[in-house]
Amino acid sequence: MTELELRDLRKTYRARGRPPVDAVRGIDLALRSGELLGLLGPSGCGKSTTLRMIAGLETVTGGDILVGGASVAGLPARRRNIGVAFENYALYPPLTVAENLAFGLRARKGADRADVARRVKEIAERVDLTGVLDARPAGLSSGQKQRVSLARALIREPDVLLLDEPLSHLDAAQRDTTRRELKRIQRDLGHTTILVTHDQEEALSLADRIAVMKDGVIQQLGTPYEIYDSPATVFVADFVGEPAINLLPGTVTADGRARLSDTARLALPVPVEAGREVVVGIRPEDLALGGEDGLAARVVAHEPLLESGLATLALHGVEQPLVVLTGPEVRLAHDDRVHVTADPRLTHVFDAETGDSLR
Secondary structure, three states, X not given: XXXXXXXXXXXXXXXXXXXXXXXXXXXXXXXXXXXXXXXXXXXXXXHHHHHHXXXXXXXXXXXXXXXXXXXXXXXXXHHOOEXXXXXXXXXXXXXXXXXXXXXXXXXXXXXXXXXXXXHHHHHHHHOOOHHHOOOOHHXXXXXXXXXXXXXXXXXXXXXXEXXXXXXXXXXXXXXXHHHHHHHHHHXXXXXXXXXXXXXXXXXXXXXXXXXXXXXXXXXXXXXXXHHHHOOOEHHHHHHOOOOOOEEEEEEEOOOOEEEOOOOOEEEOOOOOOOOOEEEEEEOHHHXXXXXXOOEEEEEEEEEEOOOOEEEEEEEOOOOOOEEEEEXXXXXXXXXXXXXXXXXXXXXXXXXXXXXXXXX
């Protein structure tokens, strides 16, 4: 197992007649041996560019990449012993699964045919491909193609494994199954791994830690629980969580509450100076219906989802709707009047100008 470290890693694209574009703006990361880190963010945030620089597929503008303590930033991709499973699988259609797996090994000088065959057999057993070794990619399901792509990255016994949106082409059922298989394989083999994804569910369920990116910068690095329970910025709070967090702008009053409107005020989890503009964040599952001391609201819509429900509420004088996760027994109709309460301990507060957490 091998450690991976990124030091002030930067990538700037330059084109004649156009201003430079800073795709990655100084990333510092250190992965422990055997750790799986999720690089999470929207399209265009720089996560795939970061992965390509680690793999050697993009040149580095500045900073360094260390694998096992040694810099690889100046090495070509073929000399980095880094395995990559691509989003589009990148399989060779004329070759069988076994031939696809063996291709990279056989391309090396001095490759032993018997050793290649042994390694193909071993990795096929690991990822449940023994029954399709003689098949060609066109005859495989999406899940099988993804496992072939993963196996081809693993067969070279890489120091670091990079997964680029590995489940994006799978349907919901295949995604759940393949996600569990991927976690098992990574734990069994112990590769230091970076998973690039825009899917929060993938990152939360697979990663030991998550780095949330925006505009080429890491907004927050932490465990899935830290990212979800203690978001460092409004962006992280809004990007991670389904259903999405409620974000309500307000002004702090003299008694330390957030004034959302003339009739709606919320207690805050920490002292904040009066007059400060804030954004209050409350996750739908942290709100409760009932209690005359709560905020008065009108039901706009209620979606019964069998195991639970989603109620969309309107607070008087507040532009943003409030979404509440309800129990399966709750029955609500359009225009019903309800009260909703929030536990200050589960409430998040952010500076309205910077977006940074004030907790």
